[in-house]
Amino acid sequence: MNAIRGARERARAEVTAAIKDEARRQLAEEGAARLSLRAVARELGMVSSALYRYFPSRDELLTALIIDAYDAIGSAAERALATVDRERPVDRWREVCRAARQWALARPHEYALIYGSPVPGYFAPEVTIAPASRVGLALVVVVRDARAAGLLREPADTAVPRAVAEDADRFTARLGLDLPAPVTAALVAAWAELFGLIGFEVFGQFNRLVEAREEFFDHAVTRLAEAVGLTDGDRKPTEPPPVL
Amino acid sequence: MNAIRGARERARAEVTAAIKDEARRQLAEEGAARLSLRAVARELGMVSSALYRYFPSRDELLTALIIDAYDAIGSAAERALATVDRERPVDRWREVCRAARQWALARPHEYALIYGSPVPGYFAPEVTIAPASRVGLALVVVVRDARAAGLLREPADTAVPRAVAEDADRFTARLGLDLPAPVTAALVAAWAELFGLIGFEVFGQFNRLVEAREEFFDHAVTRLAEAVGLTDGDRKPTEPPPVL
DNA sequence: CACGGAAGAGAGCACTGCTCTTGCTTTGCG
DNA sequence: CGCAAAGCAAGAGCAGTGCTCTCTTCCGTG
Structure with missing residues (x-):
């Protein structure tokens, strides 16, 4: 059961990591001030609101x-x-x-x-x-x-x-x-x-x-x-x- | 003539200073990231676009x-x-x-x-x-x-x-x-x-x-x-x- | 005094973070 | 095996942003 529940959590962890990676990429290019949730979501092929499942705020x-x-x-x-x-x-x-x-x-x-x-x-x-x-x-x-x-x-x-x-x-x-x-x-x-x-x-x-x-x-x-x-x-x- | 032309420029300088003062005030309260042109303009009783006569950009x-x-x-x-x-x-x-x-x-x-x-x-x-x-x-x-x-x-x-x-x-x-x-x-x-x-x-x-x-x-x-x-x-x- | 140029107003564009509701999928238990 | 529950994505929408463009007003200047 831990492995099964793990399946979901692993997916979640993967998405979380993907978001952070993309955010880090944009950070490196634009700087923190220009980092945009919507842009991160866009790049990841999801809609901006979906991001809030993973991070409660920017x-x-x-x-x-x-x-x-x-x-x-x-x-x-x-x-x-x-x-x-x-x-x-x-x-x-x-x-x-x-x-x-x-x-x-x-x-x-x-x-x-x-x-x-x-x-x-x-x-x-x-x-x-x-x-x-x-x-x-x-x-x-x-x-x-x-x-x-x-x-x-x-x-x-x-x-x-x-x-x-x-x-x-x-x-x-x-x-x-x-x-x-x-x-x-x-x-x-x-x-x-x-x-x-x-x-x-x-x-x-x-x-x-x-x-x-x-x-x-x-x-x-x-x-x-x-x-x-x-x-x-x-x-x-x-x-x-x-x-x- | 310098004094006369100065009349206009003095007005301009005063507004410029007022903008900077208000911006500095907001800076002290909110930080640079949260500094908003519109908020500055609002506080000064002018419309945001008017600010661009004094500063070409944020x-x-x-x-x-x-x-x-x-x-x-x-x-x-x-x-x-x-x-x-x-x-x-x-x-x-x-x-x-x-x-x-x-x-x-x-x-x-x-x-x-x-x-x-x-x-x-x-x-x-x-x-x-x-x-x-x-x-x-x-x-x-x-x-x-x-x-x-x-x-x-x-x-x-x-x-x-x-x-x-x-x-x-x-x-x-x-x-x-x-x-x-x-x-x-x-x-x-x-x-x-x-x-x-x-x-x-x-x-x-x-x-x-x-x-x-x-x-x-x-x-x-x-x-x-x-x-x-x-x-x-x-x-x-x-x-x-x-x-x- | 007439007028030209500077200043402000307002609408509007594309964008932002964030919320809320609506459905869909997956999951784990009875 | 089936179904309620939980997790998730999507979309619309709100309030706010920086910035541009156009139109009008009005005041200092020649």
Whole structure:
């Protein structure tokens, strides 16, 4: 009976996926603002009202695409995490950053959907916050593993304001980690800053300014890694990375 | 005759301004996606077609708002620049960053318009690039003045990749400046990273993560200033800023 | 003062998201 | 095996959108 009922649900899942695929296609061509339910339905050979069996509104469709996008960039970051030995934190950090950047450059509209302005009437329903943090968590893992391997420079000098330290400790506690507050603060900042770099490149703010995009990005995120306190031990400093 | 012809043009300018004001109002309430020409016209007591005497299309209206927004945040940054003595580069840097953040937090939708996803069918007409760089230029000024005052730590150690150095030198040359390439690279990166911090806060990515927003921001941008090489000389390090 | 050009009004086109009602098909239980 | 129920698509229709075109008004200008 599960298989039979499954038949219907599978059909439903297929149509749902087809709708999302087509929507994603139109998204890539026109951008979120120009995405039209009717056009999606038309392309799929159905009538617009039929679409509402699958998505209660256009905004819900967008939300679904948003979650998918967060998951996609998140898993790209996680895959990158796995490709580099945990004993080389700076390289690993850089590779995670690169994965995020590559994903963004390949799908600027999807990137805009999740890290640009919230398109419809402001939502960000709870469902999105888990997928939204996956890239950040990948960065956390890099730092956590680095610390375990003794490759995290402890910033004895720089203190952080108390309120910031409290936030930092609350954050690490929630994750069951134990990181110095200055490191956590730098990590969160670096996370946001990473998306500043990516966003400026994707949205064209670097036009006629930065030509050597990839080199610039690699260099900048390497410095971010250093700011967090990562080090590759006594290996030759950092700069020349394995160009992928 | 100029004054007489001015009569008509002044009327025109007034209506144009009224349209932009009303559009900005609706923008603040509903967001760019929901901004409607007809609604603007309705509110102003005219018919929608009349609006086209002033703006050839909805997108052109948005472009006008974009330019205004760039100018507004730019001049906020420049004003901040003037409030701090040029002999205290770190404070000055922080104040410029704060001004940008304050502006953004007060007008999230306008901020989204310029630093979020490009709403309509991708433009960024040449006209926008000058106003768009004003905040960045304010940061450049901080660094330039710091160097003049001998308050810029020269990063002897960190080298930058050649392509990055070339971009950096081209940039400084165009501005008639003379900065070490690593500084310039760090400066451009910090500029992008600043808007990563602001964007994440405005767009809610820091929700349930960073509570002490202001302290966190101040701390992060102070570290950015250090990364660029700014120092306040032998004054007490940096942290406690004049809370504004 | 007469008039030309700018400004507004209105109708209308093609489109949008969304709702509601009407039938058809599939499904799972008695 | 048959039938009620549930799932689904279709179509018409509503209110709204951006934008165009035509017609009229009217005011600043020479």
